[in-house]
Amino acid sequence: MDNEHESGQPATRTLGEPIVITDGVKKWFGDFQALKGITTSVKEQEVVVVIGPSGSGKSTFIRLLNREEKPTVGKVYVAGKDIVGLSSWKVPFLRRNIGCIFQDYRLLPKRTVAENVAFALEVIGRPKHVIDQQVPAILDLVGLSEKSHRMPDELSGGEQQRVSIARAFVNRPLILLADEPTGNLDPDTAVGIMRLLDRINRTGTTVVMATHDRGIVDTMRRRVIELSDGRIVRDQSGGQYR
Amino acid sequence: MIGKIRFLLAETGQNIWRNIALTFASIIVVAASLSLFGASRLVADGVDNATQRWEGGIEFVVFMKADAEPSQLVAIETLLAESEGKEIDDWNFVSKEETFSEFTEFFAGDEELLGTISVDTMPPSYRIRPTDTNAGAVEALGTTFETKPGVRTVVFATEVIREIQDNASKISRATLWAGVALVVASTIMILTTLSIAIASRRNEIEIMKLVGASNWFIRVPFMIEGMVQGVVGALVALPGLAFVRTYLIEDFSESDNLRLLEGFRVSDAEFLFTSLLVIAIGTLVATIGSIVAVSRYLDV
Numbered sequence: 001m002d003n004e005h006e007s008g009q010p011a012t013r014t015l016g017e018p019i020v021i022t023d024g025v026k027k028w029f030g031d032f033q034a035l036k037g038i039t040t041s042v043k044e045q046e047v048v049v050v051i052g053p054s055g056s057g058k059s060t061f062i063r064l065l066n067r068e069e070k071p072t073v074g075k076v077y078v079a080g081k082d083i084v085g086l087s088s089w090k091v092p093f094l095r096r097n098i099g100c101i102f103q104d105y106r107l108l109p110k111r112t113v114a115e116n117v118a119f120a121l122e123v124i125g126r127p128k129h130v131i132d133q134q135v136p137a138i139l140d141l142v143g144l145s146e147k148s149h150r151m152p153d154e155l156s157g158g159e160q161q162r163v164s165i166a167r168a169f170v171n172r173p174l175i176l177l178a179d180e181p182t183g184n185l186d187p188d189t190a191v192g193i194m195r196l197l198d199r200i201n202r203t204g205t206t207v208v209m210a211t212h213d214r215g216i217v218d219t220m221r222r223r224v225i226e227l228s229d230g231r232i233v234r235d236q237s238g239g240q241y242r
Numbered sequence: 243m244i245g246k247i248r249f250l251l252a253e254t255g256q257n258i259w260r261n262i263a264l265t266f267a268s269i270i271v272v273a274a275s276l277s278l279f280g281a282s283r284l285v286a287d288g289v290d291n292a293t294q295r296w297e298g299g300i301e302f303v304v305f306m307k308a309d310a311e312p313s314q315l316v317a318i319e320t321l322l323a324e325s326e327g328k329e330i331d332d333w334n335f336v337s338k339e340e341t342f343s344e345f346t347e348f349f350a351g352d353e354e355l356l357g358t359i360s361v362d363t364m365p366p367s368y369r370i371r372p373t374d375t376n377a378g379a380v381e382a383l384g385t386t387f388e389t390k391p392g393v394r395t396v397v398f399a400t401e402v403i404r405e406i407q408d409n410a411s412k413i414s415r416a417t418l419w420a421g422v423a424l425v426v427a428s429t430i431m432i433l434t435t436l437s438i439a440i441a442s443r444r445n446e447i448e449i450m451k452l453v454g455a456s457n458w459f460i461r462v463p464f465m466i467e468g469m470v471q472g473v474v475g476a477l478v479a480l481p482g483l484a485f486v487r488t489y490l491i492e493d494f495s496e497s498d499n500l501r502l503l504e505g506f507r508v509s510d511a512e513f514l515f516t517s518l519l520v521i522a523i524g525t526l527v528a529t530i531g532s533i534v535a536v537s538r539y540l541d542v
Binding site for chain 1: 245449457
């Protein structure tokens with residue numbers, strides 16, 4: 001994180017047009033209603049922190065944005081496109097513009113750090129010379145150049161999350177979705193991860209993050225959307241956890 | 243494009259390697275079922291060939307000498323014409339040319355044998371359907387021809403041949419159904435192997451989906467894996483079929499006790515057709531198994 005965050009001041013940045021819009025989104029899982037009418041938007045280059053207790057609908061909200069889930073009712077627009085009605089063969093192309101990171105990193109245990117990152121480019125058919133150029137560059141960005149040949153189980157939790165971020169960002173997505181990215185990390189390591197996400201945000205990538213981490217939220221002072229029982233109960237710029 | 247193909251092949255190779263025991267089992271099941279299916283066809287072809295001249299109720303064949311005079315043929319035909327509607331129900335003449343043509347078709351590929359024969363060395367013959375098919379009556383009628391001028395020999399359809407012919411269709415039908423049942427089992431085996439492969443790679447599949455791999459890019463390695471099982475299974479079945487042809491069918495027919503089954507063999511064309519059919523079925527089974535597996539277990 002940059003110094004102004006650490007000093008507790010909210011970041012001021014010129015934001016672009018809305019890149020994510022949700023309109024009256026409701027989601028049921030059987031009899032359980034996870035989201036009860038979410039209408040909001042996220043602008044280009046914005047950082048939005050989604051907070052709330054377990055079961056409040058944070059993860060469901062995140063999963064709607066890359067079409068892992070579809071709303072039962074309502075619309076979701078990403079980069080101007082209605083992604084609810086998107087035919088299934090177009091979903092992969094949507095996801096190439098959306099990077100995802102998770103609490104449990106989801107690395108492939110039998111591939112090295114570099115191979116894990118390269119995997120994201122290989123499976124979308126990027127040529128080898130592009131992969132050979134982009135993988136070292138992104139590993140340098142996340143500070144893991146020296147460990148590119150290590151296996152995931154030889155890394156610390158923070159390093160594994162950095163690999164996961166490198167994999168999510170290597171294709172230069174428009175949006176980075178993070179579901180509890182610091183959930184398994186100690187506070188110091190979590191700060192390092194947040195600094196990295198902030199650096200990525202500064203390259204123009206929008207970041208939408210669900211978290212429980214009070215310290216992170218209070219230090220970042222970014223826009224906070226608080227969910228409770230499937231509803232938005234607070235949407236505040238430069239917000240704190242409370 | 244080359245990079246994509248290389249990646250897909252590498253993924254397929256890894257899939258097969260990780261799942262090697264089940265892949266191997268799948269290949270064996272496919273090979274066993276296609277061997278049975280192919281063998282049933284080869285045996286049916288052999289039986290057809292051996293009994294071809296006895297089809298349609300023909301009870302005996304009068305073989306003339308290769309150098310029989312035309313007048314001797316006329317004498318036999320006159321005799322047959324006179325008996326038609328009485329002792330003989332129907333008869334037909336097989337010329338030297340027709341015999342030669344049947345023979346060359348039958349022994350196609352056996353250059354050594356074919357080099358020793360010509361149209362002139364072929365015996366013309368009369369295939370005869372008697373009115374009374376009682377064994378004694380047939381034999382009495384047949385032997386009257388043996389002593390006629392120009393006749394080389396009279397060959398009777400024996401009970402063994404008749405029995406083989408009668409049972410041939412039942413046997414082919416039964417083996418065909420067994421083959422079909424095993425082919426269905428092969429499809430299920432491929433389907434199961436792929437479902438396990440898909441389950442064991444669910445983490446990779448999930449990541450592939452999240453980073454935007456296209457649906458086909460995710461499916462293709464599993465489909466190739468299924469095709470490998472089907473096609474390799476079919477290829478493994480082919481030496482088995484060659485064994486059935488050479489040692490079971492042809493050596494069997496040459497044993498002294500089974501002289502009656504002279505001609506119990508499978509032509510090259512028939513063998514090639516059965517081999518291609520086996521490969522086609524192996525491919526079809528693999529295609530069906532793969533498509534069902536990826537559409538049912540691979541939720542992309």
